[in-house]
Amino acid sequence: MxxxxxxxxxxxxxxxxxxxxxxxxxxxxxxxxxxxxxxxxxxxxxxxxxxxxxxxxxxxxxxxxxxxxxxxxxxxxxxxxxxxxxxxxxxxxxxxxxxxxxxxxxxxxxxxxxxxxxxxxxxxxxGYGTASDGSRPEQGDGRVITVASPKGGVGKTTLATNIALALARTSPQGTVLVDLDVQFGDVAAALDLDPSYTLGDVATSAVPDIIGLKALLTQHPSGLQVIAGVRSPVEADRIDPRLVGDLLDVLRREFRYVVVDSAPGMSEETLTALDHTSDLVLVSTLDVPGIRGLRKELDLLSELALPAHTRHVILNMVDRAGGLTVDDAEATLGVDADLVLPRSPKVARSTNQGVPIVELFPSDKVSQDIQSLVTRFAPLSSRRERRLGAHRIWGRS
Ligand SMILES: Nc1ncnc2c1ncn2[C@@H]1O[C@H](COP(=O)(O)OP(=O)(O)OP(=O)(O)O)[C@@H](O)[C@H]1O
Ligand SMILES: [Mg+2]
The missing domain is CATH 3.40.50.2300 (Response regulator)
Incomplete structure (x- = not known):
């Protein structure tokens, strides 16, 4: 009771x-x-x-x-x-x-x-936050949620920051967001953070152990921990992509949720992250180049021998302007979209203010949809599982 x-x-x-x-x-x-x-x-x-x-x-x-x-x-x-x-x-x-x-x-x-x-x-x-039972994740069982897309500007950072914040609300000290968009990462701006340390301090020679790593994290007021992107493309050159895997391993052992934002396409860092990913969030806008690009990426992913992971396809900034429908996109992709997010001026406003929409407009439809996406990553309580049975717990909006 x-x-x-x-x-x-x-x-x-x-x-x-x-x-x-x-x-x-x-x-x-x-x-x-x-x-x-x-x-x-x-x-x-x-x-x-x-x-x-x-x-x-x-x-x-x-x-x-x-x-x-x-x-x-x-x-x-x-x-x-x-x-x-x-x-x-x-x-x-x-x-x-x-x-x-x-x-x-x-x-x-x-x-x-x-x-x-x-x-x-x-x-x-x-029912399922770290804080709700006070427990720490088991060694090595943290979920790694990677947000990726073949094309730029489709909403990866928007989704990664909002997913991370929504997860941080269920697990305030158990969620970390890593900006792996090595050249042009803008997670810090999206969260209005002024980091003292960045990925450049973490992944250059050897990844520190968790105690050393914790000193290099930036904390958002929500409790979310962040490894911010580098300050300049020059600093990005110092990053050793091979260390990204080590970094994710260390984080996964300590945090319940590791959310990864990535650069467009398949950079070396993104490929390494995919090797450690439990949940892949693929994002596209509803336009012909975007959908074709995502189709190619889906084909490529099926050719790569990636470890087992769950895939979540998101169509973002959807409106009627382009003439393409969600059904058209799904027919080309050969898979159903798991979530369709509308184009919303509130998202753009939240980006410009450095406050993710789940924080700025929690009752907005986009925020609610992102919240329901997040329930996919959280372990469901048995009560909720029973009630939901085998049904999809969220769907097209
Ligand atoms: N659903 C939406 N409605 C309106 N604007 C959106 C929506 N999603 C994202 N945007 C806006 O689109 C712009 C690009 O989003 P974002 O930076 O998240 O894309 P990205 O895929 O990370 O880009 P890049 O590949 O350059 O890193 C931002 O200004 C953001 O506010
Ligand atoms: Mg981005």
Missing amino acids: THIVTASSSTELTKRIRLAAEDALTVLRPEQVPATPGQLLALFEDQVAVSTVVLDVTPGQMPVEQAIELTRRLCSHAGAPSVLLVSDEPEAIALAAMRAGGRDVLTPEVSIEELRAVLREAQEMV
């Missing part, structure tokens, strides 16, 4: 939550919320697992700063629940809430159906 804790004195809001909740519900007045996450979770120790905490920050309830700080501490706590905030101005606090690890920001007028869906989703997310 799991538990939802709500901090609110609003009878209207708590009534809705009670109607939407499938789990037991405890309602605390904001002033009853203990000062530390440990104390909050200890309230329910040995009785039930707290799956979700709902913090009401509308006027007269918990102050926003206190709620953000509590969210941050709850989300970095072993056994972390999903945290939802309720605000009159969701857009104004969404960024801070997401950076703190919050799962969503709702308005007080949220419908019971939507609330039910959000609560269910929040509870499911708790």
Whole structure:
């Protein structure tokens, strides 16, 4: 039995939550919320697992700063629940809430159906994070998720950064993103980071052990660890592509999720990453050169004797402008697209702000689709597996 804790004195809001909740519900007045996450979770120790905490920050309830700080501490706590905030101005606090690890920001007028869906989703997310059970990944069992495409500018970095951030929310200290676009990597810009060290400090002579490597990582406010791309193409020349495999091995032993962004095409670094990849995310836009390029890449991949991995085909920036349909693309590719993402001005805005869309606009359709993609990488809880049976857990939008 799991538990939802709500901090609110609003009878209207708590009534809705009670109607939407499938789990037991405890309602605390904001002033009853203990000062530390440990104390909050200890309230329910040995009785039930707290799956979700709902913090009401509308006027007269918990102050926003206190709620953000509590969210941050709850989300970095072993056994972390999903945290939802309720605000009159969701857009104004969404960024801070997401950076703190919050799962969503709702308005007080949220419908019971939507609330039910959000609560269910929040509870499911708790089933499989490092933080949810406090456990470390087994030696060598981290998943390596490589995002690749034959052509440039199709959204690899956008997807890699968003996937990594979404995974970091389930496993804040267990996710690392590696920028293997050696010449022109821009992961640091996409995450608004100013790294002290880059891939150039990691993969030049010998890959350090994990203790040495940890000192060279850049931490994003979400907890995501990043190995940023080099500062200049000159620095890129110093990188030994043969060391990329060693690097991924070291990371895979330490982190639950290793997300790799790559350069367009099949660079030596990308080929090495593919040799270590458990999940290959292939991206294309919906245009003839892009789809033909992806078709060639699929053929090439089937010729390479790569270790077993799961493939995920994503069509990105899809609109009607080019006249090509998803069916046309699938016919040429010979495989179904696993996810179709629309062209969205919010994605471009998020790139320009250095804040991935899953953080900046968590309720946007693109963010939701990326979240559902991420459930493919996370080990499903047995409860969720049972409920989903053999069905695909996500599909074309
Ligand atoms: N679904 C989308 N809707 C609108 N714009 C998008 C979408 N996906 C990506 N973009 C935009 O397209 C541009 C290129 O994206 P991105 O840098 O992720 O591509 P890339 O494949 O990594 O490029 P490169 O091969 O040069 O590294 C960015 O400005 C990004 O904001
Ligand atoms: Mg890129």
